[in-house]
Amino acid sequence: MEQTTSDFFHDFRQELMAGAEAHEAFQLSEFMEAFSTELIETGFIEGFELCHYRAQRGMRVDGYWFNDEGALDLFIADFDNRDELQSLTQTEVSAAFRRLENFFEASLSKHLFDELEETTPEYGLSRQISDRRSTIRRVNFFLVSERVLSDRMQSIENRDVCDTEATFHVWDVSRLQRQRSSRDHKEALNIDFKEEFGRGLNALPAHLGSSAYQSFLIVMPGQILSKLYEKHGARLLEQNVRSFLQARGKVNKGIRTTILNEPEMFFAYNNGITATAQEVDTVQGESGLAIVRIRDLQIVNGGQTTASLFHTSRREKIELDGVFVQMKLSVIGPDQSELVVPKISEYANTQNRVNAADFFSNHPFHVRLEEFSRRIWAPARSGEQRESKWFYERARGQYADAQSKMTTAEKKRFKLEYPKAQMFTKTDLAKFENVWDEVPRWVNLGAQKNFARYAQRIGKLWEKDSQSINEFYFRRIVARAILFRNAEKLVSAQAWYDGGYRANIVAYTLACVSHLAAARGRPVDFEAIWRRQDISATMEEVLRITARFVNDYLRQPPAGVSNISEWAKQPACWDQILEHIDELSSELPSAFDDELVDSQSLREQRTDAKKLQRLDDGINAQQRVVSIPAKEWKRILVESQQRNLLSEKEASILRKACKIPAQIPTEGQSKVLISMLARLKSDGITVDK
Numbered sequence: 001m002e003q004t005t006s007d008f009f010h011d012f013r014q015e016l017m018a019g020a021e022a023h024e025a026f027q028l029s030e031f032m033e034a035f036s037t038e039l040i041e042t043g044f045i046e047g048f049e050l051c052h053y054r055a056q057r058g059m060r061v062d063g064y065w066f067n068d069e070g071a072l073d074l075f076i077a078d079f080d081n082r083d084e085l086q087s088l089t090q091t092e093v094s095a096a097f098r099r100l101e102n103f104f105e106a107s108l109s110k111h112l113f114d115e116l117e118e119t120t121p122e123y124g125l126s127r128q129i130s131d132r133r134s135t136i137r138r139v140n141f142f143l144v145s146e147r148v149l150s151d152r153m154q155s156i157e158n159r160d161v162c163d164t165e166a167t168f169h170v171w172d173v174s175r176l177q178r179q180r181s182s183r184d185h186k187e188a189l190n191i192d193f194k195e196e197f198g199r200g201l202n203a204l205p206a207h208l209g210s211s212a213y214q215s216f217l218i219v220m221p222g223q224i225l226s227k228l229y230e231k232h233g234a235r236l237l238e239q240n241v242r243s244f245l246q247a248r249g250k251v252n253k254g255i256r257t258t259i260l261n262e263p264e265m266f267f268a269y270n271n272g273i274t275a276t277a278q279e280v281d282t283v284q285g286e287s288g289l290a291i292v293r294i295r296d297l298q299i300v301n302g303g304q305t306t307a308s309l310f311h312t313s314r315r316e317k318i319e320l321d322g323v324f325v326q327m328k329l330s331v332i333g334p335d336q337s338e339l340v341v342p343k344i345s346e347y348a349n350t351q352n353r354v355n356a357a358d359f360f361s362n363h364p365f366h367v368r369l370e371e372f373s374r375r376i377w378a379p380a381r382s383g384e385q386r387e388s389k390w391f392y393e394r395a396r397g398q399y400a401d402a403q404s405k406m407t408t409a410e411k412k413r414f415k416l417e418y419p420k421a422q423m424f425t426k427t428d429l430a431k432f433e434n435v436w437d438e439v440p441r442w443v444n445l446g447a448q449k450n451f452a453r454y455a456q457r458i459g460k461l462w463e464k465d466s467q468s469i470n471e472f473y474f475r476r477i478v479a480r481a482i483l484f485r486n487a488e489k490l491v492s493a494q495a496w497y498d499g500g501y502r503a504n505i506v507a508y509t510l511a512c513v514s515h516l517a518a519a520r521g522r523p524v525d526f527e528a529i530w531r532r533q534d535i536s537a538t539m540e541e542v543l544r545i546t547a548r549f550v551n552d553y554l555r556q557p558p559a560g561v562s563n564i565s566e567w568a569k570q571p572a573c574w575d576q577i578l579e580h581i582d583e584l585s586s587e588l589p590s591a592f593d594d595e596l597v598d599s600q601s602l603r604e605q606r607t608d609a610k611k612l613q614r615l616d617d618g619i620n621a622q623q624r625v626v627s628i629p630a631k632e633w634k635r636i637l638v639e640s641q642q643r644n645l646l647s648e649k650e651a652s653i654l655r656k657a658c659k660i661p662a663q664i665p666t667e668g669q670s671k672v673l674i675s676m677l678a679r680l681k682s683d684g685i686t687v688d689k
Helices: 005-023 027-041 090-109 121-131 173-181 193-197 222-247 253-261 263-269 303-316 334-348 364-375 398-403 408-417 426-437 440-444 447-468 471-493 502-519 526-532 537-554 571-579 581-587 590-595 599-627 630-642 648-657 667-681
Strands: 049-055 059-066 071-078 138-145 159-161 164-171 190-192 201-205 214-221 273-277 279-285 288-295 298-301 324-331 391-393 423-425
Touching: 005 027, 005 173, 027 049, 027 059, 027 071, 027 138, 027 173, 027 447, 049 121, 049 502, 059 090, 059 121, 071 090, 090 121, 090 138, 090 159, 090 164, 164 173, 190 193, 193 222, 193 288, 214 222, 222 298, 222 303, 222 324, 253 263, 253 303, 263 324, 279 324, 298 303, 364 391, 364 447, 364 471, 391 398, 398 408, 423 426, 426 440, 426 447, 426 471, 426 502, 440 447, 440 502, 440 571, 447 599, 471 502, 471 526, 471 537, 471 599, 502 537, 502 571, 502 581, 537 571, 537 581, 537 590, 571 581, 599 667, 630 648, 630 667, 648 667
Parallel strands: 071 138, 138 164, 273 324, 391 423
Antiparallel strands: 049 059, 059 071, 159 164, 190 288, 201 214, 201 288, 214 324, 273 298, 279 288
């Protein structure tokens, strides 16, 4: 039975209270965190910084983000920890946006920051708005509400605010529910070309009538592509986050030169773009077939081309009337989207390939971590009898989806086995990991950019040595998660903490601990933390001292730097902290050495874990080989030999597989067969079970 909005509200409220208790955070902060995480993961925004400020003069702001393209996102919360679901009226919506506009206007043209305390987040935001007033081309106002929007609410027209283009977005609890419950876990990007641009896109069908899916070749006007990117940004490219991250704010020099000097040759010189959609509407006109509407348009290759068209047009103040781009559009239904779209992106990007897990949840790295998280029991904490597990959310929404059809009793058992406080996502994972490589600024760049750096590193590691991703590696991840979340709680509880910059402080605190351990030649004993499922009193003291040290230096940016969150993203910030880290080292308790492990012992543990994983890989490969019928192996052998696709070794092992179950390939032979299947797949030979 479909969940009602009222039921969703009560579940969401319980989730907020549990999260606030687990993270020792204010419920308003937890509320903003829940909404901003959803908006980031679905591409509506790039990042989020908490900033709670309200004044008697009708001003309020609860968060913000500056992106690389001259856009500012400002957030205001409608949250009062209400017991029951209530309605949000148009009058209340207008009043909330007016308070947010007042803050923007006072910051932009009235030097509001002069009245604020310099060390506060609101000062940094207000000052940054003033300093960037010549480069802010658009401000996006977001109202996030725990109530449900009234049926009488009319649409909010976009307009200029302080001579700046402004957009207005309302995210109420019912929209959050739709977002979370939609089949593909995202609000589809739907484009009506006739409505937005007054015309459809001329298209040439590239599929047969009996084809499993539709495909089209399109000559896309550069002006339309640029406008789409300006309006939708990350959402247009969200299935290929790598391209999105590499494209934002950057202009390919070759593309720029062609646009400026030979726009009529752009179609000839550019490789074009590859896109997908879930549905298209077409009409037959005088000039042939035209696509008038596209549901869930996604550019999976060509992000830099798209962004460069937009940036060149804006920076050089030129039109793109003579510029056209070739586009290959594949229509993939929602039931196949998760499997097929990543493959289209992978194959379309071979000219610029990055072994970085391609940000897709079905990469074997994520699948393996998920398997560990469902299988490995974590030890019971001191004083507790029950063991539990850490739930790795490989694909967004898995934790909620797993409970969606459970009874109340089943949900209770599930949460005992997988406590909400022990659920972590891919972007959480990237945060836990990257701070220990002493690059805390990556974490401060925002969830998606930080994950991009992590994915690049992990993609290379997987290609080089997949056995290093083993149970030991998973236990280390959990230990780092425990450290990270304890650091968050500790910072929030300190008397000197005034509610600002917690994320920045935590990232640099853990990076400092990592640096100090490395300086002593002995890494932190993560296995001890795993066994304890908590940090020791000594580590708690180390984190407390380090966090105070980090806070003091974070709030001392160089002259001319007004926003501490922006300062935390700069390499110079880490350099400044390292210049003074000897002061911190002398303050730490001598027992800190007891929290470290001998390097030789660590190497032995890693070696043993890799051997065990190698054994597991062999067993899994053998199970996979045996599960494929002998007749399938015979077909693969015949087709491969006809096309000369096999080495002598592969052919010999394949003949053995053709005799299953009379003969069973060894674990080593099974690995060869699995590797061979992966290679043959690119030649169109696949297993048909």
